Amino acid sequence: MLTPRARARGRGRVAVAALAALAALPVAAAAIDATPDANAPAAAPDAPPATRIAADTDTLHGRVIPDPYRWLEDWTSPESSAWIDAQEAYAEAFLGACPARDDVRRRLGELLDIPSIGGLALQGDRLFFTRRNPENEQPVLCVRVGDAEPRALIDPSALGSGVPVSLDWWHPSENGLLLAYGTSEGGSEMSVLRVMDVDSGTDLRDEIPYARAAGVAWEPDGNAFYYSRFPAPGDVPPGDEFYYRRIYRHVLGDEAALDKLVFGDGLDKRHWPSAALSTDGRFLFAYVWRGGARNDIYVKDLARDDGFRPLVEGLDARFTGIAVGSTFYMMTSLEAPNFRILRVDLENPARLNWQELVPESDLTLQSFLYGGGHLCLLYLKDAHTLVRVHDAATGAHLRDVPLPEVAAVYDWAGDWRSPEVFFGLSSYLTPPTVLRYDATTGALREDMAVEAPLDPSPYVERQVWYESKDGTRIPMFLAHRRDIVLDGNNPTMLVGYGGFGSSVSPGFARNRFLWFERGGVYAEACLRGGGEYGDAWHRAGMLADKQNTFDDFIAAAEWLVAEGITSPERLAVWGGSNGGLLVGAFLTQRPDLAAAVICDVPLLDMTRFHRFYIGDIWSAEYGSPDDPEQFEWLYAYSPYHRVRDGVAYPAVYLTTAESDTRVHPSHALKMTARLQAASASGRPVLLRFQREAGHGLASPMRRVLAEYVDYYSFLFRTLGMTH
Numbered sequence: 001m002l003t004p005r006a007r008a009r010g011r012g013r014v015a016v017a018a019l020a021a022l023a024a025l026p027v028a029a030a031a032i033d034a035t036p037d038a039n040a041p042a043a044a045p046d047a048p049p050a051t052r053i054a055a056d057t058d059t060l061h062g063r064v065i066p067d068p069y070r071w072l073e074d075w076t077s078p079e080s081s082a083w084i085d086a087q088e089a090y091a092e093a094f095l096g097a098c099p100a101r102d103d104v105r106r107r108l109g110e111l112l113d114i115p116s117i118g119g120l121a122l123q124g125d126r127l128f129f130t131r132r133n134p135e136n137e138q139p140v141l142c143v144r145v146g147d148a149e150p151r152a153l154i155d156p157s158a159l160g161s162g163v164p165v166s167l168d169w170w171h172p173s174e175n176g177l178l179l180a181y182g183t184s185e186g187g188s189e190m191s192v193l194r195v196m197d198v199d200s201g202t203d204l205r206d207e208i209p210y211a212r213a214a215g216v217a218w219e220p221d222g223n224a225f226y227y228s229r230f231p232a233p234g235d236v237p238p239g240d241e242f243y244y245r246r247i248y249r250h251v252l253g254d255e256a257a258l259d260k261l262v263f264g265d266g267l268d269k270r271h272w273p274s275a276a277l278s279t280d281g282r283f284l285f286a287y288v289w290r291g292g293a294r295n296d297i298y299v300k301d302l303a304r305d306d307g308f309r310p311l312v313e314g315l316d317a318r319f320t321g322i323a324v325g326s327t328f329y330m331m332t333s334l335e336a337p338n339f340r341i342l343r344v345d346l347e348n349p350a351r352l353n354w355q356e357l358v359p360e361s362d363l364t365l366q367s368f369l370y371g372g373g374h375l376c377l378l379y380l381k382d383a384h385t386l387v388r389v390h391d392a393a394t395g396a397h398l399r400d401v402p403l404p405e406v407a408a409v410y411d412w413a414g415d416w417r418s419p420e421v422f423f424g425l426s427s428y429l430t431p432p433t434v435l436r437y438d439a440t441t442g443a444l445r446e447d448m449a450v451e452a453p454l455d456p457s458p459y460v461e462r463q464v465w466y467e468s469k470d471g472t473r474i475p476m477f478l479a480h481r482r483d484i485v486l487d488g489n490n491p492t493m494l495v496g497y498g499g500f501g502s503s504v505s506p507g508f509a510r511n512r513f514l515w516f517e518r519g520g521v522y523a524e525a526c527l528r529g530g531g532e533y534g535d536a537w538h539r540a541g542m543l544a545d546k547q548n549t550f551d552d553f554i555a556a557a558e559w560l561v562a563e564g565i566t567s568p569e570r571l572a573v574w575g576g577s578n579g580g581l582l583v584g585a586f587l588t589q590r591p592d593l594a595a596a597v598i599c600d601v602p603l604l605d606m607t608r609f610h611r612f613y614i615g616d617i618w619s620a621e622y623g624s625p626d627d628p629e630q631f632e633w634l635y636a637y638s639p640y641h642r643v644r645d646g647v648a649y650p651a652v653y654l655t656t657a658e659s660d661t662r663v664h665p666s667h668a669l670k671m672t673a674r675l676q677a678a679s680a681s682g683r684p685v686l687l688r689f690q691r692e693a694g695h696g697l698a699s700p701m702r703r704v705l706a707e708y709v710d711y712y713s714f715l716f717r718t719l720g721m722t723h
Contacts, residue, residue, distance in 0.1 A: 048676040049086035061628045069673040073666040084689045091686040098713035105709045111510040114452045117432045120413035126176030137700040164700050171216035180216040186659035208256040215274035219281050224251045226275035242614045243269040270617045278323035291620025322370045333535035336360035357395035364534045372419030374439040383505050383532045385409045389439050408505035426508035428479040429456040466559035469551040480521040491520045491719045492566035498527030498549035499578035501538040511708045525556040550585040557593045576600030584639030596651045596718040604667040606638035612664035643674045648681035651718040657690040
């Protein structure tokens with residue numbers, strides 16, 4: 001699944017039902033002036049490297065499709081490697097010439113030193129979380145028992161021998177005494193599963209390869225667990241190593257080769273099963289994600305050992321839940337696009353016996369927790385977070401959690417045995433804070449907070465609304481300095497994602513302070529394809545309706561210009577992963593609307609995306625090029641194929657990474673070559689190819705700093721923000 005470029009984490013066995021600060025600091029003496037340079041946009045220092053044009057083509061459904069840079073799909077070949085090196089040198093020459101680069105590096109270094117807190121998981125009285133302090137290259141996994149001082153468990157920067165190691169996910173056992181966790185090298189996400197004794201901090205002998213996003217479900221006694229893993233190379237045809245995910249059972253102390261296959265034999269290779277257990281360990285669930293907005297659930301009564309039976313199968317909706325004993329609390333979009341909670345008796349689980357516990361409302365239900373007889377429901381109201389507490393027996397609404405109106409919950413955790421819930425809270429203006437809430441009494445207090453030398457008072461964050469091409473009202477968040485004059489001359493960064501039902505809400509990012517302090521406006525649009533308004537909002541931006549997502553983003557840019565906030569010469573757009581597809585579509589459909597585009601780890605060739613890595617899984621979201629009708633949708637907007645010779649394209653900065661196992665590097669490589677050959681604007685088209693890096697997860701801070709120095713050097717040069 002494509003996800004936003006973020007540091008995603010496992011959450012422990014307690015199910016979270018989700019189908020995953022601005023400051024007034026003195027401006028440095030070498031301040032960056034927000035007045036356009038007379039010579040902007042800056043031209044590249046030299047012509048881009050020469051790129052061989054080949055005669056490769058595809059013939060799909062009677063249409064001949066030229067692909068002159070097909071040879072770059074083999075990015076490890078000597079010719080491609082030499083081309084990548086030349087592109088890196090070309091990009092370095094342009095970025096290195098940014099007059100503000102040293103000041104950018106200094107200020108970003110200060111900002112990125114602001115600590116972080118996340119990755120919350122609660123088991124009993126043990127709270128697991130990550131924290132990164134200035135001395136840490138990556139977030140360190142910690143554990144806190146009760147109110148004792150936290151203790152560090154895993155520092156990814158201390159692991160490995162040279163190649164950066166990422167801590168991909170972690171799942172504590174029922175009593176919190178054991179921890180299953182996954183690490184991978186170079187950002188590849190191809191995790192090796194290990195088990196730690198939490199009290200001693202030592203690893204057991206257990207080691208399981210190919211355990212990407214393993215979804216560990218511990219048995220109550222802690223002696224075994226269920227998990228998902230992928231096949232070893234050689235066990236499946238070449239190229240299929242990213243498919244055929246299956247569920248196994250592992251007994252502590254056994255070799256991985258002895259693990260028993262539990263679920264998945266005969267399953268479509270593209271479908272991803274994950275395991276979960278009821279709180280008493282009796283019922284084993286297999287959640288099968290089929291892509292798009294659908295999944296199945298199968299359940300096995302381990303007390304009877306009578307095999308898996310479908311709880312949900314073949315329905316065009318999403319389902320997830322928490323089983324407390326034989327009661328299954330199920331969150332679903334079935335007949336409820338904004339989602340609702342049903343209660344299912346696992347002793348008598350036929351659909352006609354399902355009971356509605358919390359009906360659908362005009363709010364969008366994102367996820368929920370069960371704790372101590374309470375259901376805590378996390379809603380979005382116009383992309384703002386709202387948490388409501390309900391009685392688990394009757395479904396009655398008891399109270400709302402008094403959270404700040406603008407801030408959003410970015411993480412949370414609970415234990416089914418306890419009414420206590422921990423919330424990670426932040427906003428565009430507010431650094432992360434962890435709050436501790438008692439669902440029985442309603443008591444709320446601060447538990448942990450990030451100390452940051454930031455004063456939000458000179459800044460403002462607000463929500464606006466605009467109309468898309470078809471008249472749909474779209475919300476967008478803005479953040480900027482209070483004292484800027486909205487005269488159409490403000491450098492503005494427009495960001496979006498709009499896919500896979502992933503929702504946008506206010507969130508803290510340290511690097512943005514550099515932008516705000518220099519007078520930049522930050523705009524983040526809640527596009528169709530996301531989950532801000534439930535399943536219907538998601539479906540309105542997928543498959544045949546994917547163009548709606550692009551229209552929403554284009555309309556956001558038009559609104560920013562029409563409202564006098566910025567102008568096309570001062571506007572930059574930024575997106576990564578599925579958001580890279582978004583900005584790729586934007587720059588090929590409306591090249592006149594922006595001066596700069598940052599296109600991170602993007603998906604751009606929509607006729608061949610399904611041929612690489614896990615791409616075929618996304619056909620349920622985008623459509624399949626192998627289907628004649630769906631091919632027409634895809635080809636109509638495929639950014640690589642919409643590039644036209646002689647068009648004045650914006651400055652473009654593309655990135656990819658050699659260890660990315662989600663989006664193949666060829667998308668960025670081929671698009672770079674095509675734009676360099678086609679653009680008539682004189683603006684640069686740059687490529688950064690990250691070594692020993694993946695899809696953007698858990699990069700060491702020194703790499704993060706270097707990446708953001710490049711991003712902002714690019715923006716400051718191309719938008720004319722010079723000394």
